[in-house]
Amino acid sequence: MPYLWLKAVHVAAVLLFIGGLFAQTFALAAAEATAPLARWDRLATVPAMLLVWVTGATIAVEAGWFASPWLWAKLAFVLALTGLHGIQSGKLRRLRRAGGEPSAATPALRVAAFIATAVASIAVLVVAKPF
Amino acid sequence: MPQQPPAGVAEDLAQIKRLRLASFVEATTLLVLVFVAVPLKHLFDYPLAVRLMGPVHGAAFIAYGWCLITTVSGGGWSRGEIARLGFAAFLPFGGFLNAGLLRRKRAALAEARA
Numbered sequence: 001m002p003y004l005w006l007k008a009v010h011v012a013a014v015l016l017f018i019g020g021l022f023a024q025t026f027a028l029a030a031a032e033a034t035a036p037l038a039r040w041d042r043l044a045t046v047p048a049m050l051l052v053w054v055t056g057a058t059i060a061v062e063a064g065w066f067a068s069p070w071l072w073a074k075l076a077f078v079l080a081l082t083g084l085h086g087i088q089s090g091k092l093r094r095l096r097r098a099g100g101e102p103s104a105a106t107p108a109l110r111v112a113a114f115i116a117t118a119v120a121s122i123a124v125l126v127v128a129k130p131f
Numbered sequence: 132m133p134q135q136p137p138a139g140v141a142e143d144l145a146q147i148k149r150l151r152l153a154s155f156v157e158a159t160t161l162l163v164l165v166f167v168a169v170p171l172k173h174l175f176d177y178p179l180a181v182r183l184m185g186p187v188h189g190a191a192f193i194a195y196g197w198c199l200i201t202t203v204s205g206g207g208w209s210r211g212e213i214a215r216l217g218f219a220a221f222l223p224f225g226g227f228l229n230a231g232l233l234r235r236k237r238a239a240l241a242e243a244r245a
Contacts, residue, residue: 038142053193057186086197090204093142097205 004128012123016116034092041089049085052078074125077118084111143205143240150195150202151233154219157195158226160188165223195220207240 026037056078065071091106124130168180199220203213212232219225 049197050194053190057189061186082193082197083200086200087204089201090206093146093201093205096142097140 005124008124008127009120011127012120015119015123019115019119034096038092038096041092045085049082053082068129069131070125070129074122077122077125081115081118084115140240140243143207144237146202146205147233147237147240150198150216151230153191153195153198154216154226154229154233157188157191157220158224158229160184160191161223161226164188192220195226207236212236 026040029036060066060071088111164181164184168184171177171180199213199216202208203216215232216229219229
């Protein structure tokens, strides 16, 4: 397997593993309350997301990648993930307000599959730059 | 002793406050871009202002969009209100027009908790 493709798969796998580990930790805590997750979201996840946008845009401008189709495909995935974070933050807030009673069944497996696909696609697009 | 709002309601109030701030910043950067930076570039051949304000407004736009999604996903917003808040991001002065709606929503939420 060519080095760049191997590296793309590796980075995607690391991201998924770490993401899964965090999700596992907070799912355990959320069985009692979602307050620790809200705090982590405010202190770590949101700043990380802002950092992703700022550093990513800076790198793309400096490298002159805004003319490359792969970057726009990647940006579409990043936008979708950012939107998903917003939707889930709102749903969690609603959950806390309702005293822990979920308003509707969440298609967690489908959402997780979407996150996995998006993260893997982003890794491949940014590392291999296939088009 | 003043009554503390339930945690969820206090979070909703704080979220609307964040959206008001994001809306103000988005609207202000759009005005500076359209009415200061762009004329400077085309009338006075000074492109630096657009090169600076373009990314700043881009970041403010993304932040507002994310803040809007986070706020309305918490529930309690009609489709019309969501459409209005979304549409405002694309109009000069649009973000400033959000202030009244957001103030009313905050007041209604604060009243409902009392």
